[in-house]
Amino acid sequence: MNKTDLIEAIVLEKAARGLTWEGIAAAIGMSPVWTTSVCLGMNSAPETAAKALVELLELPSTAVAALMAYPTKSWEQAVPQDPLVYRLYEIVGVYGTTMKELIHEKCGDGIMSAIDFTMTIDKEDNPRGDRVIVTMDGKFLPYKQW
Amino acid sequence: MNKTDLIEAIVLEKAARGLTWEGIAAAIGMSPVWTTSVCLGMNSAPETAAKALVELLELPSTAVAALMAYPTKSWEQAVPQDPLVYRLYEIVGVYGTTMKELIHEKCGDGIMSAIDFTMTIDKEDNPRGDRVIVTMDGKFLPYKQW
Amino acid sequence: MNKTDLIEAIVLEKAARGLTWEGIAAAIGMSPVWTTSVCLGMNSAPETAAKALVELLELPSTAVAALMAYPTKSWEQAVPQDPLVYRLYEIVGVYGTTMKELIHEKCGDGIMSAIDFTMTIDKEDNPRGDRVIVTMDGKFLPYKQW
Amino acid sequence: MNKTDLIEAIVLEKAARGLTWEGIAAAIGMSPVWTTSVCLGMNSAPETAAKALVELLELPSTAVAALMAYPTKSWEQAVPQDPLVYRLYEIVGVYGTTMKELIHEKCGDGIMSAIDFTMTIDKEDNPRGDRVIVTMDGKFLPYKQW
Amino acid sequence: MNKTDLIEAIVLEKAARGLTWEGIAAAIGMSPVWTTSVCLGMNSAPETAAKALVELLELPSTAVAALMAYPTKSWEQAVPQDPLVYRLYEIVGVYGTTMKELIHEKCGDGIMSAIDFTMTIDKEDNPRGDRVIVTMDGKFLPYKQW
Amino acid sequence: MNKTDLIEAIVLEKAARGLTWEGIAAAIGMSPVWTTSVCLGMNSAPETAAKALVELLELPSTAVAALMAYPTKSWEQAVPQDPLVYRLYEIVGVYGTTMKELIHEKCGDGIMSAIDFTMTIDKEDNPRGDRVIVTMDGKFLPYKQW
Amino acid sequence: MNKTDLIEAIVLEKAARGLTWEGIAAAIGMSPVWTTSVCLGMNSAPETAAKALVELLELPSTAVAALMAYPTKSWEQAVPQDPLVYRLYEIVGVYGTTMKELIHEKCGDGIMSAIDFTMTIDKEDNPRGDRVIVTMDGKFLPYKQW
Amino acid sequence: MNKTDLIEAIVLEKAARGLTWEGIAAAIGMSPVWTTSVCLGMNSAPETAAKALVELLELPSTAVAALMAYPTKSWEQAVPQDPLVYRLYEIVGVYGTTMKELIHEKCGDGIMSAIDFTMTIDKEDNPRGDRVIVTMDGKFLPYKQW
Amino acid sequence: MNKTDLIEAIVLEKAARGLTWEGIAAAIGMSPVWTTSVCLGMNSAPETAAKALVELLELPSTAVAALMAYPTKSWEQAVPQDPLVYRLYEIVGVYGTTMKELIHEKCGDGIMSAIDFTMTIDKEDNPRGDRVIVTMDGKFLPYKQW
Amino acid sequence: MNKTDLIEAIVLEKAARGLTWEGIAAAIGMSPVWTTSVCLGMNSAPETAAKALVELLELPSTAVAALMAYPTKSWEQAVPQDPLVYRLYEIVGVYGTTMKELIHEKCGDGIMSAIDFTMTIDKEDNPRGDRVIVTMDGKFLPYKQW
Incomplete structure (x- = not known):
């Protein structure tokens, strides 16, 4: 299988x-x-x-x-088309440089790991329209200097 | 200017x-x-x-x-190259379908808005390596049926 | 099915x-x-x-x-080829910046939703050639400031 | 100039x-x-x-x-990135085949011209959120048979 | 079928x-x-x-x-590879701006329709090598001003 | 210069x-x-x-x-965007295989040269809308068999 | 078949x-x-x-x-990946402008035909490593002036 | 400089x-x-x-x-557009698999080097149209087995 | 088979x-x-x-x-998506120019062969996290001057 | 600066x-x-x-x-063209799946980090042609399960 x-x-x-x-x-x-x-x-x-x-x-x-089995991860569209997934892509496009600035400001030169990484998705009831809360939690990895 | x-x-x-x-x-x-x-x-x-x-x-x-002034938002690379931003893109690629399933399960057919949207970025001190916490909060928009 | x-x-x-x-x-x-x-x-x-x-x-x-079932929306060609659909794409290309200017002028910084959105398509008889009337009606979503 | x-x-x-x-x-x-x-x-x-x-x-x-002067029309991004313009592109992607079906059903085999074409953009006040109304009006051009 | x-x-x-x-x-x-x-x-x-x-x-x-049935027209390669079809693409690339200048000079701002359009293909015998004669005949459509 | x-x-x-x-x-x-x-x-x-x-x-x-000087011929967009030039590209897309069939039927296996090639562009007055007549004349080159 | x-x-x-x-x-x-x-x-x-x-x-x-039957020629990858074929592509990339200069210098404005064209492939024994000899022989086609 | x-x-x-x-x-x-x-x-x-x-x-x-100085070699167009260079690209596309078959048949599994490589370009006078003769000479490199 | x-x-x-x-x-x-x-x-x-x-x-x-049988080598994604393979691609992107400088500095103008090439992959136990050691060993090929 | x-x-x-x-x-x-x-x-x-x-x-x-300053890392060509850098890209293409298999076999599901990463480049003198030795050393990061 x-x-x-x-x-x-x-x-x-x-x-x-x-x-x-x-x-x-x-x-x-x-x-x-x-x-x-x-x-x-x-x-x-x-x-x-x-x-x-x-x-x-x-x-x-x-x-x-x-x-x-260890999967080979892949996705069909370099730029996603489904509106729900595209909005996530758009957030990376629009806020990517902002996130880079703030992560560097808080932690120094490095990245947020997508491997040592967890995520939760919640719904927040709201009379003016419910909201989706996505929380990403990734280990900060500093660039090695050698 | x-x-x-x-x-x-x-x-x-x-x-x-x-x-x-x-x-x-x-x-x-x-x-x-x-x-x-x-x-x-x-x-x-x-x-x-x-x-x-x-x-x-x-x-x-x-x-x-x-x-x-209202900006024309754009980003240079359809697939980002800077490692910090690429990791965010990879998260959308790897977890995009998962997020779609869970948002639909909680809220029905619709999307999380990237316009009526806020985000925070925090650092969590951790003896086994500090962590970056990204929290996204977007309004759920149901598809219109007419 | x-x-x-x-x-x-x-x-x-x-x-x-x-x-x-x-x-x-x-x-x-x-x-x-x-x-x-x-x-x-x-x-x-x-x-x-x-x-x-x-x-x-x-x-x-x-x-x-x-x-x-909630569909995963996608389309085969990033730039459509069928002449009828291409003309719509061309309208977005040629008039996209104009539409951006006018929507911003009327409503401020934000977008016309493609989710909270309806459309009608009508035919208008005309002796010099019938015309197609497409009416799009989308909610204006202002960018959040937080 | x-x-x-x-x-x-x-x-x-x-x-x-x-x-x-x-x-x-x-x-x-x-x-x-x-x-x-x-x-x-x-x-x-x-x-x-x-x-x-x-x-x-x-x-x-x-x-x-x-x-x-007669312009050479062009746009920078085959797939637009600015959220306002992208939503229009997404509408063409999601509803393009629907529009093709309905225009053919009403008018036969042919296209809506993007040249013999006019458009209006209006704002509709609405207590549940203002709406943008885009009206496109293009001549129907039947395919020639010869 | x-x-x-x-x-x-x-x-x-x-x-x-x-x-x-x-x-x-x-x-x-x-x-x-x-x-x-x-x-x-x-x-x-x-x-x-x-x-x-x-x-x-x-x-x-x-x-x-x-x-x-009304076809959905499409072609597999944005840039055609078969040498016969590529030569036609190359003609559009090399002579496209020239054709734009001359059609505008003769007819004003507008396009040659690819819908209200006919074509013939003929062979001309020639002792120095036979020739292919392609004749395209498309309606001129002026841009609407409104 | x-x-x-x-x-x-x-x-x-x-x-x-x-x-x-x-x-x-x-x-x-x-x-x-x-x-x-x-x-x-x-x-x-x-x-x-x-x-x-x-x-x-x-x-x-x-x-x-x-x-x-012998030019290096090039064009900016693999898929042209200006509507006049795009219509020519669309003709190659829609009628390319038809042209291939008919040129092969008349002349055998080979191509119409884009080098040993001439073109004329004419306007034909027409009460139902003027027409553009493009005539391409290219040498037929049979594939070599050796 | x-x-x-x-x-x-x-x-x-x-x-x-x-x-x-x-x-x-x-x-x-x-x-x-x-x-x-x-x-x-x-x-x-x-x-x-x-x-x-x-x-x-x-x-x-x-x-x-x-x-x-007259084939429709095509190849799967615009940029070939198999190392043997890629090396040929690389030669066109690295030496293309050089070849253009020298063919123009010897023959004037025009091209080497890929249709009226023959090729041989030989192996040359060599104590320091055998060599592959590729000989291409194409008709020079001058650009028409009319 | x-x-x-x-x-x-x-x-x-x-x-x-x-x-x-x-x-x-x-x-x-x-x-x-x-x-x-x-x-x-x-x-x-x-x-x-x-x-x-x-x-x-x-x-x-x-x-x-x-x-x-050791150059960084690059070329602007992945698929070349100048007709002279495109014909070379087309030869790689059309005859690439043929060349792979014949080089393997003569020399075994390996490639023709584009580094340990020389080329000559000659003109051959011919009453039926002059010809361009391109001779490529590259070292055969067998794949290592270890 | x-x-x-x-x-x-x-x-x-x-x-x-x-x-x-x-x-x-x-x-x-x-x-x-x-x-x-x-x-x-x-x-x-x-x-x-x-x-x-x-x-x-x-x-x-x-x-x-x-x-x-001699394989036709190919890979599905020009930019790999599986995180393990992407990291290797990223290393080539980030360190490619550095590797070019240092190989040229040590060996002169030429390349490291990917054909006359061997590789080993080892795991190094490490209390702060195990490490992967990849060793590539390729013949230096100087550019021919002729 | x-x-x-x-x-x-x-x-x-x-x-x-x-x-x-x-x-x-x-x-x-x-x-x-x-x-x-x-x-x-x-x-x-x-x-x-x-x-x-x-x-x-x-x-x-x-x-x-x-x-x-923390750099924004980027490279101009998704598929590199300089022959030295392309060979590295080709190694990732040809051996990427092999490296994935062997790293997983030795270390489990995870990746070799490109951030917590060092590299050395050495020249090995060899009478049959000098060799380039590239040694990559990256931390193994196991996928988080939560």
Whole structure:
């Protein structure tokens, strides 16, 4: 079972059971963002989580190895087109230099890691229109001088 | 005075005075991300903030209009190259579909606005390596059905 | 049933019944542009509209969920090639800066939403050549200052 | 005087006089969209309108020829980046096939001209948020069969 | 029957019958360029021509609708690679500005339509090497001023 | 004097003298398309024509060498944006395969040369709208078999 | 039988028989480069050569027409990636302007034809490392002046 | 003196003296292709050749270092547009796979070097049209197995 | 058996046997990098190594020829997206000019061969985080002067 | 003094003093790769190193701040063209998947950092042709699971 078959199977079983990503995440004891990214083939799962997922969704046993396989991450469009994803791209375009200035100002020359990295997504009820709160948390890595 | 001259002048005066973006933001009573983006020409300032900035940095009076002008936002590279900004782009690539799934799950069909939008950037001290915390807060806009 | 199968089924049934998009829209009580975009997989339908469409076109019952699914919007060509669609792209190229100037002049710094957005398409009979009238109606979103 | 110098001069004189594009258009008796596009170098003006503009803005007399010159229309980014213009591009991407279906359904095989074309831009006051109304009016051109 | 199947069927039947595009065009009473473009899926045929083609090539009856369907025109390579087609692209590149100057000089500000447009292709025998004569005939469309 | 300076000088002198490209071509006894392409730096002139041009437009004597220099032909946009030039590109896209079929049918395997090539551009008065007639005449070059 | 099937069949039969391209070329009395390009679908064969090839490789009789069909030439990568082909691309990049200068110096304004063109590829034994000798022979085509 | 200034100076002095690239090459005792590529900034010269060139063209003494500097080779267009250079690119596209097959057949798995590489360009008089003969000679480099 | 089928078969057999690339390399007596690249279709194997691999993994006998076939090397993304591979691309972007300076300083004008080239990859245990050590070893090739 | 002026000044002073990058690195007690990258504007220097460089090369005192400024890293060509740099890009293309397999095999799911990263470049004398040895040393960063 490869990652493509795995994703299809997960999406199918999730719909058939009326589950949510948050529910699946809670059931296996991991966070919603990480769990969803594993189910969409963008991260590998450790054995415990893989087995929990397979049991929960009654996937074939070959799914354990597929969940544990290290993915080759890729995305189809260098500039994304789906409006929800494009808005994130636009934020990087518009605020990228601002974020660079402020991260450098606080931490020095280096980057925020996208590997040693976690994220949460929340909804904030608001009478003037609900809001989406995205929190990214990445390790600061200073450039090496040698 | 156009935006390019404005940015150059601000960066120069900021360096000459040994100011930080956070310090400038505090002085004009606005947030650091928004203030920095205005100073880098990526947002327009209302008159009060524009005048406060001009006074603080002793910019020429024509800078008020330049700060208030509505910018044409653009970025040079469709796929950014600077490692700090690329990591943000990579996060959109790797986690874009995950974020789409979770925002839809919580809020329905729609997007997180990049216009009715605020952001903060914080540093979290951590003995195993400091961390950067980016918090994005955007209004959820449901697709219209008509 | 995924969106691709859905679109194919709708187009087939529409042709078999000799229906028009306008006729389908009238039958389900929604506008022609929105209805067509739903049938081409570019918008999701609420349950009532989805069920009305399935009944009208005698689609399989799994089509209800497919119509209600939130689509990932995309288009094949960054610069469109079909002459009808290219002319729209050309209008954005030629008149984009003009539209930016006039929208800013009337409403201030912000954008016209493509999400909280409706459109109508009409034909105007004219002895010197009929004309197409496209009316776009989008919410003005001012940039947040924080 | 070439188009680039012309545009710069117009923008300067407009700002110095505190004029609006709508005001300029009214003064020369043409529409705001067309007038703005001429002033941004995207259309040529007939002699009367060119002279009226030069008089109104007290431009040098060589500006008459520059306004009357037939422009080479171009835009810098195949996929626009400024959020206001990108939203228009996104509308073409998301609704392009829908518009193609409906224009063909109403008028047959052909296109909406972007040359024999006019546009208006209006603001509609609305307690739940003002709206921008864009109306495009283009001649339908049927494909020749020979 | 979609356009792709249609084209394949036509090419096959044409070869099986030893017909030429010129012969097919003559048989249905239309021009060779238009007829070929219809058979390659780049134009739609009116009912009479569609039925004549179907009869001539003994295509299945569903081919009538396929011939009459309004095509979505597209081409695979933004910059064509086949040497014959590239030479045409090169002519547009090398002589495009010259053609713009001369069409403007003769007709004013506007374009040559590619929709209200016909073309013929002829061979001229020549002892020093035969020549290809391409004649394009498009309606001049002046830019609207409003 | 390089090609860029040459073109600028020619355009200036042409405007100052109220000349047309057709008039210039007639004065030096060459065709309008070739003459315009030489003046826009897309072809080199033989000595007689170069000297005639320099005399007619009273260009500096260094312009003779500049007119005779073999140009490096290039164009800025792989996909042209000016509507007049784009329509020509679109014709190549839409009718390229048709032209390939018909040229092969008449002449065999080979191409129409863009080097051993001439072109004329004419206006045809027409009560239903004037028409532009473009005639391309290129040597047929058969592929070598060896 | 289309070109893709043809190529696959030829490659298979060549391997099965342990033939070389040079051997095939010698057997049909044509050059190795031309013969290989025909077998890879990049050139069309005249009837005699096509029949000889079909006989030699015991291809199905429909292969004669496939070999004689005029190909649509294309290549997958605008910038080739295979190191052997990239080196040829690099030579064009590094030495293209040099070749332009020297061909113009020897022959005047014009090009080396890629259509009326032949090529040979040889190996030269050399104690310090064998060498590849590529000889291109193309007709010089002068630009037409008219 | 950088490479850009160097090239400009050489081209100027060459024209002023009525020299040819072949003449310059003969005078410094090197081949025309290599000499031209050095003068166009695409190769570095050893000291003797650099000094001979400077003396011959009476260049400033700083030109010796500029000629000896190791260039950063680049070309403006990934797909060249000048017709002479494009034909070379087209040859790589059309015959690239053929050349790969034949070089592998003669020499095994490896490439023809573009670094340990020489080239000559000759004109062959021919009553049916002169021909350009390009001879490339590159070291065969076998892939290392380790 | 083509390269794609070969790679799939190897990956399957490797997983089924619980082998590592290092283990496979050791078993056939070649280096891990070269062996892996052969198994991923990026290099050809000599007969001995091919037979050893086929025997070790119990591949079908046609795999010997597939392993010995000279591959057409290619990669899907001009700018890689998988984070591990992108970091290597970024190193070339950030340090490419530095590497050019230092290789030229040590060896003169020329390049490091990617053909006569070997590589090793090692892990270095480190209490502050393990490290990856990549060692590239390529023949220096000086530019030919002729 | 910005980075561009800084680089130019350093290159000039280095040449004037006949220094090498290795010599400069030794003088300031840092490694050659890091020192060169700082001097080419691709890394920032800590104060001590910046001052040592300024003193060694007798740069203006404003160069200290320029050397310490955090650079925005970028490179002009997504696919490099200079042959030396292209070979490095080709290595990433050809061996990227191999390196991914082996790093994962040794270290698990994660990447080699390009930030916590050092490199050395050495020349190895070899009678059959000198060799370039590039050693990259990057921290292994495992993907976070949360």
